[in-house]
Amino acid sequence: MRTDISNWMPLSVKEINEIFSAIPIRWCIAGGWALDLHLRKQTREHSDVDVIITREEQLTAYRYLKEDWILYRAEDGKLSLWEDGEYLNSTNDVWISKSDESPWAFQLMIIDTEEPYWTYKRDRSIRRPVADIILKTEEGIPYLRPEIQLLHKAGSSKVREKDYRDFQTMLPSLQEQEKVWLKSSLLRQFPQGHDWVRFL
Structure with missing residues (x-):
């Protein structure tokens, strides 16, 4: 090992x-x-x-x-x-x-x-x-796909600083349907809310 x-x-x-x-x-x-x-x-x-x-x-x-x-x-x-x-x-x-x-x-x-x-x-x-x-x-x-990769980063039990920076870097290039999917997926996993949702 x-x-x-x-x-x-x-x-x-x-x-x-x-x-x-x-x-x-x-x-x-x-x-x-x-x-x-x-x-x-x-x-x-x-x-x-x-x-x-x-x-x-x-x-x-x-x-x-x-x-x-x-x-x-x-x-x-x-x-x-x-x-x-x-x-x-x-x-x-x-x-x-x-x-x-x-x-x-x-x-x-x-x-x-x-x-x-x-x-x-x-x-x-x-x-x-x-x-x-x-x-x-x-x-x-x-x-x-970027929205799926970002879901994996956001959905972790502990979102790392580099994951948040990656999200902010990607935001300007995300298409509307990608933002909608990521937002709805985050709200499904976190019905109480998620810090990234306000940016989407």
């Missing part, structure tokens, strides 16, 4: 695209990089890089990645090896490195779907067609 959670040397978005373009699954860039890809510019430093895959396709991803990488399940604050053939029923987070001592290179975020829908893990009544949650850059790099 590894405990070096700060030992990151993330791959570039281009390197991630090269790896995952060779794997026959649905995937996309998530996190802060997804927002920057949408804006077509880097707005801040990123300490890691996140890749979304679906739970149904996790073993296909594992089969391709295990040839060159070591994969660790991240659950309950602990990192443990993802064993060959092991189906992750509840794990949502996988950290990946070249060896058991090398820095972390990227992170897999496993999302749940109920075909043909993606479901939000914190409130499964919030959903979108899977085909609708991914956008692509002009270079063809897939990334998570």
Whole structure:
């Protein structure tokens, strides 16, 4: 079991695209990089890089990645090896490195779907067609839609300062329908209200 959670040397978005373009699954860039890809510019430093895959396709991803990488399940604050053939029923987070001592290179975020829908893990009544949650850059790099990424940031039990800054950075570029969806989703998850709603 590894405990070096700060030992990151993330791959570039281009390197991630090269790896995952060779794997026959649905995937996309998530996190802060997804927002920057949408804006077509880097707005801040990123300490890691996140890749979304679906739970149904996790073993296909594992089969391709295990040839060159070591994969660790991240659950309950602990990192443990993802064993060959092991189906992750509840794990949502996988950290990946070249060896058991090398820095972390990227992170897999496993999302749940109920075909043909993606479901939000914190409130499964919030959903979108899977085909609708991914956008692509002009270079063809897939990334998570900004309003969905912002929901993940806002919906956490503790909203970090960088998440709030990301939200403020994204606000001017959000289309009206994206604001409406984000606002209604936040109010569904937080019927008592949420700090970000007043900006939407």
